[in-house]
Amino acid sequence: MGTWTWFHRFGSPPWVYGFAARWAPWFGVAAVLCMLIALYGGLVLAPPDYQQKDAFRIVYIHAPVASMSMAVYATMAIAAAVGLIWRMKVAHAAAAACAPIGAWFTVATLATGMLWGKPMWGAYWVWDPRLTSELVLLFLYFGYMGLRAGIEDPQKADKASAVLAIVGAVNIPIIKYSVNWWNSLHQPATRLIGEADMDWSMVWPLLLMLAAFFLYFAWILLIRLRAELLRRERNASWIREVVA
Amino acid sequence: MLKVAGLHLWRGERHVLRGVSFAATPGQCVLLTGKNGAGKTTLLRAVAGLLDPEQGEVSWRGTAARKSRDEFHAELAYLGHDAPLKGDLSGRENLRYSIGIRRTVTAPEIHAALERTGAQAFADRPVRTLSAGQRRRVALAGVLLTGTVLWLLDEPTTNLDSDGKRLVASLIEAQLAGGGIVVAAVHQDLELGSGHVVNLELGAA
Amino acid sequence: MKTGPLEAARLVMVRDLRLAFRKPSQLLQPLMFFMIVATLFPLTLTPELSRLRDAAPGVLWVGALLSSLLALEFLFRDDAQDGTLEQFALSGQSLTWMLFAKTCVHWLLTGLPLALSAPLAAVGLGVPAEAMWSVVAALALGGFALSLIGAISAGLTLGARRGGVLLSLLTLPLAVPILVFGADATQRAITGGEFAPPMYLLGAIAVLGVTLAPLAAAAAVRIGLE
Numbered sequence: 010m011g012t013w014t015w016f017h018r019f020g021s022p023p024w025v026y027g028f029a030a031r032w033a034p035w036f037g038v039a040a041v042l043c044m045l046i047a048l049y050g051g052l053v054l055a056p057p058d059y060q061q062k063d064a065f066r067i068v069y070i071h072a073p074v075a076s077m078s079m080a081v082y083a084t085m086a087i088a089a090a091v092g093l094i095w096r097m098k099v100a101h102a103a104a105a106a107c108a109p110i111g112a113w114f115t116v117a118t119l120a121t122g123m124l125w126g127k128p129m130w131g132a133y134w135v136w137d138p139r140l141t142s143e144l145v146l147l148f149l150y151f152g153y154m155g156l157r158a159g160i161e162d163p164q165k166a167d168k169a170s171a172v173l174a175i176v177g178a179v180n181i182p183i184i185k186y187s188v189n190w191w192n193s194l195h196q197p198a199t200r201l202i203g204e205a206d207m208d209w210s211m212v213w214p215l216l217l218m219l220a221a222f223f224l225y226f227a228w229i230l231l232i233r234l235r236a237e238l239l240r241r242e243r244n245a246s247w248i249r250e251v252v253a
Numbered sequence: 254m255l256k257v258a259g260l261h262l263w264r265g266e267r268h269v270l271r272g273v274s275f276a277a278t279p280g281q282c283v284l285l286t287g288k289n290g291a292g293k294t295t296l297l298r299a300v301a302g303l304l305d306p307e308q309g310e311v312s313w314r315g316t317a318a319r320k321s322r323d324e325f326h327a328e329l330a331y332l333g334h335d336a337p338l339k340g341d342l343s344g345r346e347n348l349r350y351s352i353g354i355r356r357t358v359t360a361p362e363i364h365a366a367l368e369r370t371g372a373q374a375f376a377d378r379p380v381r382t383l384s385a386g387q388r389r390r391v392a393l394a395g396v397l398l399t400g401t402v403l404w405l406l407d408e409p410t411t412n413l414d415s416d417g418k419r420l421v422a423s424l425i426e427a428q429l430a431g432g433g434i435v436v437a438a439v440h441q442d443l444e445l446g447s448g449h450v451v452n453l454e455l456g457a458a
Numbered sequence: 459m460k461t462g463p464l465e466a467a468r469l470v471m472v473r474d475l476r477l478a479f480r481k482p483s484q485l486l487q488p489l490m491f492f493m494i495v496a497t498l499f500p501l502t503l504t505p506e507l508s509r510l511r512d513a514a515p516g517v518l519w520v521g522a523l524l525s526s527l528l529a530l531e532f533l534f535r536d537d538a539q540d541g542t543l544e545q546f547a548l549s550g551q552s553l554t555w556m557l558f559a560k561t562c563v564h565w566l567l568t569g570l571p572l573a574l575s576a577p578l579a580a581v582g583l584g585v586p587a588e589a590m591w592s593v594v595a596a597l598a599l600g601g602f603a604l605s606l607i608g609a610i611s612a613g614l615t616l617g618a619r620r621g622g623v624l625l626s627l628l629t630l631p632l633a634v635p636i637l638v639f640g641a642d643a644t645q646r647a648i649t650g651g652e653f654a655p656p657m658y659l660l661g662a663i664a665v666l667g668v669t670l671a672p673l674a675a676a677a678a679v680r681i682g683l684e
Contacts, residue, residue: 145631146631148630152624155628159620161617165681169618169681172614172678175674180632180635184632184635188634190638191642
């Protein structure tokens with residue numbers, strides 16, 4: 010069973026539909042488990058930050074969702090590229106399914122950032138480079154979803170938004186660099202998270218939380234992908250067999 | 254020389270082209286007939302490479318058109334429903350640019366082509382002041398000027414009077430006589446005197 | 459004999475320039491818009507030149523960006539509507555190359571005039587005379603990069619509903635680096651700081667744009683023509 014067979018399997022809507030149905034619940038269970046353990050580790054076991062006391066604990070949500078907002082965009086761009094190059098409907102469906110998830114992760118990053126900003130800086134919003142980049146990322150997500158919504162023909166919408174996703178992915182590092190440049194011009198360091206050495210007891214809950222969110226992403230993606238495939242293929246014959 | 258095999262194409266939900274196949278050799282004309290919405294324009298655009306079929310292949314001189322797209326395009330002239338002319342330029346200026354992008358073309362050549370399609374009289378007025386029929390004559394001069402082997406024409410006689418329809422027929426006949434290939438979507442039957450004509454009706458079944 | 463790519467690009471550019479000069483009033487519109495936007499800021503902030511000077515980079519660049527967005531709508535729209543864009547895609551010439559030629563003309567007709575007329579707006583924002591050339595240079599270079607990026611969004615929104623708004627929504631996030639470096643360059647020009655570093659970065663973005671943006675624009679246009 011070579012890798013190519015696997016690849017072609019992923020191109021078949023009925024196969025992916027079945028795969029998603031079978032595996033999604035497992036991802037969900039694993040995600041919840043990891044999240045519970047990580048939260049216990051972060052909120053209960055880990056010591057409070059000597060500067061920020063307990064307000065610091067919001068980092069256990071803020072940092073992982075920030076990473077996820079980027080990871081989901083990368084996934085979306087890769088799926089879009091696969092769909093464009095190998096002309097796979099499933100890849101396009103996956104990219105479409107990723108977008109709202111990524112947008113929510115970005116909103117969560119901004120929200121947790123704002124919740125943290127208040128006790129830390131006394132203001133709900135600070136032009137911290139990470140938050141500013143996340144804001145621009147949110148606009149990128151909105152642009153992607155807006156383009157999809159604005160084009161009537163579904164195949165054209167798939168292909169055009171794929172080009173946009175790839176262009177966006179190339180631009181993200183440049184945008185982040187420019188935002189960091191801008192930030193360094195005006196204030197020495199308005200960073201919410203100090204990348205200072207963190208004790209292992211603080212690090213492992215962070216990593217576990219990140220893993221938990223990855224699993225959560227996989228879970229929600231598989232559910233959305235099924236719905237997306239159902240909608241796209243509703244006139245195909247295999248749907249009738251599955252739904253019956 | 255032109256081969257279309259098993260073309261399937263969906264536009265949104267509609268399965269517009271269902272396994273269309275045909276072949277054409279130099280001197281042949283393929284006439285596409287069928288009701289509105291049967292897929293004539295879609296087929297022409299798919300052959301031209303403007304649309305990507307989900308299944309099937311278009312091959313030109315034995316190789317897949319998709320692989321050598323620019324070379325394929327250099328050998329074909331496509332005329333859609335609307336005459337591709339810029340309204341603020343004159344017919345002559347339009348041709349100088351649109352054909353000039355493809356091949357070096359001289360003023361006498363442009364003059365001769367416009368003469369042939371009866372557009373010489375109004376070739377120096379801005380295109381937006383011309384009637385639809387006049388624009389079509391200018392556009393037909395453009396097709397002539399490309400000097401390509403393959404012509405893809407979508408309802409070439411639109412907006413033309415009976416003189417104009419005869420003009421189109423004679424242009425196609427001359428093209429076929431010179432070893433060219435014409436694929437044309439037509440509503441009413443085009444009266445072609447000579448030349449091998451293949452009829453392909455779309456939308457039946 | 460098949461036309462060479464340089465000659466084809468020349469013809470594309472001459473045609474677009476010819477067309478633009480047949481409707482000269484349209485050329486002035488983006489400039490007028492820029493001037494109006496620049497006037498709105500003193501009206502809404504303060505007439506004090508010393509305070510306006512602080513805001514000058516932002517006002518100039520946001521104004522330039524908004525005018526460019528307006529002008530970008532027209533980059534491909536007319537050609538898409540009358541079928542000439544389609545003929546480009548069928549001409550046997552590299553669509554990437556021809557769209558790059560069109561984008562260059564677009565910059566010559568909008569970005570460059572905007573940069574050259576910026577001193578008029580800048581004077582009203584308290585920008586010192588010594589800084590003017592640098593202001594023009596930064597806006598010219600940034601405007602070029604903006605036209606390149608904008609060509610991608612213009613191609614993507616060719617058949618979309620409410621294409622104008624969508625074009626702006628797509629272009630703005632991608633334009634952030636240009637804005638950041640351009641405004642920084644303008645700021646340094648005004649305060650007399652090191653002008654070169656942000657200009658180099660702006661130049662790097664422009665170079666990246668020249669190599670990649672027309673490719674993406676051509677892909678977008680072909681998709682839009684389907």
